[in-house]
Each structure stands twice: as C-alpha cells, then as structure tokens.
Amino acid sequence: MNNLISIKSATLSEDIAQQLTNAIVQGHIPQGSKISEPELAKQYGVSRGPLREAIVKLEGLGLVTRTANVGARVIQLNTQDMLDTFTMREALEGMAARLAATTMPADEINSLYALLDKHQAHLDANQDEHYVQQGGNDDFHLRIIHASGNAKLIRLLTEELYAVIRMYRRHTSDQRSDPRQALREHKAILDAIANHEGDLAELLMRRHISRASQLLKQAMEHSSVASRI
Amino acid sequence: MNNLISIKSATLSEDIAQQLTNAIVQGHIPQGSKISEPELAKQYGVSRGPLREAIVKLEGLGLVTRTANVGARVIQLNTQDMLDTFTMREALEGMAARLAATTMPADEINSLYALLDKHQAHLDANQDEHYVQQGGNDDFHLRIIHASGNAKLIRLLTEELYAVIRMYRRHTSDQRSDPRQALREHKAILDAIANHEGDLAELLMRRHISRASQLLKQAMEHSSVASRI
DNA sequence: AGCCAATAAATTGTCGACAATCCAACTTGA
C-alpha cells in the first residue's frame, strides 16, 4: 500500500529511508514500537533488502536502536536524552553562530532580517500563534547553520541531528513557549552577527537554545508525552 | 581470504563494518579508491547483502561517499575538511571539558593525573618520542569525553566522528607536533577540571584542539599526503 | 496453580540470481 507522500528518489533504499524518517518524526510510527521488517516491506511494497539498508541508515540518525537477531525499535523521547541532545546543539549551533559572524555576506544578513520581520508580522496578525518553520528555508536556525560555511558542521546538524530535534519540537506541545521572546532572541543573535561579534553571537545562541531546552523540559515533565512510558 | 584481525561479532554486517573501518583508517584501502562490492565480498568471504549494509554504515561515519548506481568511494583527506572537522571538535570537546568540570568524580580525576604522569615518564624515557594513544583507554581526550556524562555527546564523538579524526591523526606524519607542549596543555585542562572551572576548561580545550589543527594544517600542506591528489 | 522444558511459529540474518544502470570500447559517418 502506498504511503502518503511518495518522494521519487534514485534508489528505493533512499526513498524508504526518507519515508520512514518522516513517519517516525511525525509519529505515524509510534515511539518505542518495534520495526517489523516483513510488515513494513509489504506496506511499502519493497523487498527486505533495501528496507534493511534504510533501517541501518535510520540507526545512524539515532531514530531507531537495533539489537542483533532481535530487530529495530523506534526511540523513546525522554527528558534526559533531550537535554543531552540540546547540550550538543548548544555547542554546535553556538559555533555556527560564531562562524557566521565572520563569514555571512551582507545580503544574506539583510535577507535574514527580512525573514524576522516576516515572523514579526505573522505574530502581529495571528495573535502570537506559533509560526511553523519545520525544517524549511524559513527556519532561522537552519539559515544560521548554513551561513557558518562549515560543510561538516552543516551536514551534521541538518542531516544527522535535525530529525531527532524536529521530533522533540513536534512531540512536545510547547504551549508555554513564548514566540515573541524567541523572536527577540533571534534578532539579538542576528545583530551580533551583523556586527561581526563572534563571541557575542555564540553566547546568545547558546543561551537561546539553553532556554528552549528548559522550556521543553518543563513541557515534557508536565505533559502526557513524558509519562507515557 | 580472511583478513588480518577477525573480530567475532554477533552479525556479519557489524563485523565487516568494523574491519572495513580499520582498513580505511589504517590506509590498507587507499583514499579515494573505489569500493568494489564483488571484490570485497569475495575478499571477506561474505555475500553482498551484509557488505552493503556495512557500506551504508560507513557512509554514516563519513568514511565513504556513495553515489546512486555508481558506488562508494573512500574519502579523500584534505586540509579544508580537516579544518572543518576540527572546528566541530573544538565545539564538542570544549563542551565536554566544560561538563567534565562539574561532573567528573575525584577518583577519576586522580586517575587521569596518574595517566599524565605516565605520559611524562614515557617522554622522559624515550627522548620525546610520540606516545601512541590511538583510541585506547590511555587517550586523554577520550577520557575527558566520557567524563562529560553526556551520552549523546559521547556517542557522537567516540562512535561517529573518531574514525575520521583517527584517520587525520594517522595519515599526517605530524613530526612537527611537540609532545611536551601537548602534555602541558593536557595538564592545564585537567587542572581547570579539578578546580571545577568549566569556563576555563572549555577555553583551554578549544585552544588545545585549535593549536593541534594548525599543526596538522602545516603538516598536510608540506607533506606528500596533501599533494597526492 | 505455577514454573520449567520442549516444541512450533515467526522474525532476523545471509545468500545467490536477476534486472537496471553505468562505463568503456568499438564502429560509423562526416
């Protein structure tokens, strides 16, 4: 049976990996559930060969854990892992902001200011409703990361870590997050970058992510997500 | 034909992945060379199934690059990639040192001091000959990383990034590195950790890695390794 | 009834073969 969106990729394995990633991030495959190879193979209409390659890839992304002769399981979001992941984000995205402060071209900076204005306008028009910027080119963090100019850093953050990060963003109904505060922090970071103040940019980015993780922590501890074993 | 060391693992795929990793890191499979599936399958005495899974894993480790319908190639070490990778290391190991400054237990700190004394004695006895600490438990950096207590950080640094880092360490005959200077820096970092000075520990670790990368850069630019296309 | 051993079913790991794609050598025509 065909699944939702069918992204035509060069190889079946890539295709399946992409679809599985989405399915897990969006919760269509529940956390902690077992990955049954025969079942999924039938579901996606492929043989187990490419499916297994996709699962190996997902293991590398940290979306599933595998045990020899037993199989793969979708990871379980929990507070400690979230904190650990976000601490890594602090280090990496802080560095990205620092690098961006010296390498980001003026027009890209202006384009980012325009994006923040757009976010501002959206908040004004929709009474502070959260702006969904999942992974697209409108995502402030992704823009900063790309501006770092560090290919390895970009790959790590956008291709290997972001799936899990998006999962945390999505599965915690972060109603207690304050979009206007986040926007102010984004603006402060961008100001530091525009002024080529690498130290400050890194500091602010770290603080920004640290604050987000604290909010997520509270949300997880008070929501059903965390308690659902 | 059996290859060198045969680490018995639960599954053939893991086994092959391990052996291939070693072969690439140690240069038995040369940089930039094509990975021929039929050839390797025959060489290791396995079918292409588990071999392909291993290659997918290696791609995740950044040891090979794959192109659809074309195949996999061993990466080419080059100065820019090295600098990018070491910048990430700065961010991540800097954070690890910071965390270690608050979480590292006293006995582990003492044990690390003892290790540094051992390194010192080795230098004294062998007229500054380089101490080979490739990946073992005698590796100062690995000890700090583990002391961070951040499981995600540990996994990323020790399981995903270290293969490439070891490759850089090994393939550049870093004769111009000064082991005594490195030892002094290690000691300063450990002092900061022992005093629970997280900020300082991070700063020193960053500086230490940055300095190492500069030395590596010079070594690569002046050695045949970098010019050998 | 409850627990342990033996057996059956299902799942994972591995293999060899076929299909699709790419690459190199060769032919053909201007």
Added chain:
DNA sequence: TCAAGTTGGATTGTCGACAATTTATTGGCT
C-alpha cells in the same frame, strides 16, 4: 581525424528463498 552513436561488459540495485536465532506456545512436572 574526430565526434557521436552503439554495443558489450561489468557493477549496482532489487528480489525471493533458505538458514539461524529469537519469541510464543504447549505440555509436563512439582
């Protein structure tokens, strides 16, 4: 002679089937 098209060989991608291992079920014993 050179360029483009064609054909043959080799390699990668995919599949279905078998072997090995785990998990569930059944039966027997205390």
